Amino acid sequence: MSGSLPTAKPCAIPDTPLAHAMPGLDTCVHCGFCLQACPTYLALNDENDSPRGRIVLMRALVEGDLSLDDPAVQTHIDRCLGCRGCESACPSGVPYGQLLEATRATLTARRPLPAVVRLALGVFARPWALGTALAMGRLARGTGVASLLAGVKGRLGFAFAMLQSTALPIKRKNYTARGDGSRGSVAVLQGCVMEGLFAGTNRATARVLTVNDYRVVAAPGEGCCGALHAHAGDLETARTLARRNIAAFEKSGAELVAVNASGCGAMMKEYGHLLHDDPAWRERAERLASRVRDVSELLAAAGPRPGAALPLHVTYDAPCHLVHAQHISAPPLAVLRAIPELQLTPLVDADQCCGSAGIYNLVEPETSNAVLAPKLAHVAETGAALVATGNPGCLMQIGAGLARAGSTTRVVHPIDLLDASYARRDA
Numbered sequence: 001m002s003g004s005l006p007t008a009k010p011c012a013i014p015d016t017p018l019a020h021a022m023p024g025l026d027t028c029v030h031c032g033f034c035l036q037a038c039p040t041y042l043a044l045n046d047e048n049d050s051p052r053g054r055i056v057l058m059r060a061l062v063e064g065d066l067s068l069d070d071p072a073v074q075t076h077i078d079r080c081l082g083c084r085g086c087e088s089a090c091p092s093g094v095p096y097g098q099l100l101e102a103t104r105a106t107l108t109a110r111r112p113l114p115a116v117v118r119l120a121l122g123v124f125a126r127p128w129a130l131g132t133a134l135a136m137g138r139l140a141r142g143t144g145v146a147s148l149l150a151g152v153k154g155r156l157g158f159a160f161a162m163l164q165s166t167a168l169p170i171k172r173k174n175y176t177a178r179g180d181g182s183r184g185s186v187a188v189l190q191g192c193v194m195e196g197l198f199a200g201t202n203r204a205t206a207r208v209l210t211v212n213d214y215r216v217v218a219a220p221g222e223g224c225c226g227a228l229h230a231h232a233g234d235l236e237t238a239r240t241l242a243r244r245n246i247a248a249f250e251k252s253g254a255e256l257v258a259v260n261a262s263g264c265g266a267m268m269k270e271y272g273h274l275l276h277d278d279p280a281w282r283e284r285a286e287r288l289a290s291r292v293r294d295v296s297e298l299l300a301a302a303g304p305r306p307g308a309a310l311p312l313h314v315t316y317d318a319p320c321h322l323v324h325a326q327h328i329s330a331p332p333l334a335v336l337r338a339i340p341e342l343q344l345t346p347l348v349d350a351d352q353c354c355g356s357a358g359i360y361n362l363v364e365p366e367t368s369n370a371v372l373a374p375k376l377a378h379v380a381e382t383g384a385a386l387v388a389t390g391n392p393g394c395l396m397q398i399g400a401g402l403a404r405a406g407s408t409t410r411v412v413h414p415i416d417l418l419d420a421s422y423a424r425r426d427a
């Protein structure tokens, strides 16, 4: 198929987010280059579960050929991981992530989200509820309950295996991070899941930035970035959370904002788009978004400083929201290469989604498993003892998959490896 398909019919769903996204829809020339980059197409072998197929469905909604109530449309849109692998493969610059978000927001206005999704999003939007849930998770991890139940069949066992995989697989040594602060001030997003289950990685992030001459400052009041809500179509809650973060980081006075969870970094870099129609916040959102960096970007810009030897066999998996949404591929490898004697084995299809995608593995478990399977096989081929990846969802999904497959390979954030290397140098 070739040639653009301009809108011929009047819009059947005016004043909806999808109707406003029409210019993006028009950029698709239906070439199909994105198909082989799409994990759901590869797993399900159905054109309707491909980027091109979903774009055709979106257009049919706008032109009135399909109804927003059509269950088949909802199924194929729900099955999209939002990994944006199709964006990287697309020669036409189709803003697929924005189209998906607009479609989900349009569908969500028409039908209630599934109860489990509403429950999860409600918890993430309320710091007290999320704090309680994560404290229970830490308790299950610390008491060994998570490890005990990780082998239970079904999604419950998988959820406990995810929880168990948040335990750091290497020994953490504390050290006093020193640097001259000459690279400017930076506030670190502590976030929600990262602070709840990977608090040690957040502390490590502050230390490695300090060692690399950034001056780390606090930003009280920051929290969940709103990515889960935006991806599920709940744009209003996402905007509320974004405004809270913008105000907190402005108040911190930091020149830059460092993020160690690539899904959150991708979201925060798009705050300008999210608040585009809010005249009171648009400029503030754009300003904040322009100051957001993945932590690996900041470290790569500084070298990063090498640490002491860490003779570990590691492979690297690229989180979708780092490589496809933020177009960052070299900096995390630079972080790992700053560690002497670390053996880095490339991972086949490292930039393919692992099937985590926020709460996708909760609501679409079969497809999530089908997408995860080739990832686990490729990890096994490397023979690595550790998979390094910079996103909590990917860490938990790959970690749980490996554990339940009986593998001894564990998962770790690249920052924790660099931090361990610096700790050894300091010892």
Ligand code: SF4
Pocket (backbone or CB within 6 Å): 027, 028, 029, 030, 031, 032, 033, 034, 035, 051, 052, 055, 086, 089, 090, 091, 092, 093, 094
């Ligand atoms: S999204 Fe891009 S790659 Fe896919 S069919 Fe459309 S133009 Fe081609």
Ligand code: SF4
Pocket (backbone or CB within 6 Å): 037, 038, 039, 040, 041, 049, 050, 051, 054, 079, 080, 081, 082, 083, 084, 085, 086, 087, 096
């Ligand atoms: S976002 Fe990922 S799953 Fe969705 S259409 Fe694009 S490549 Fe496929």
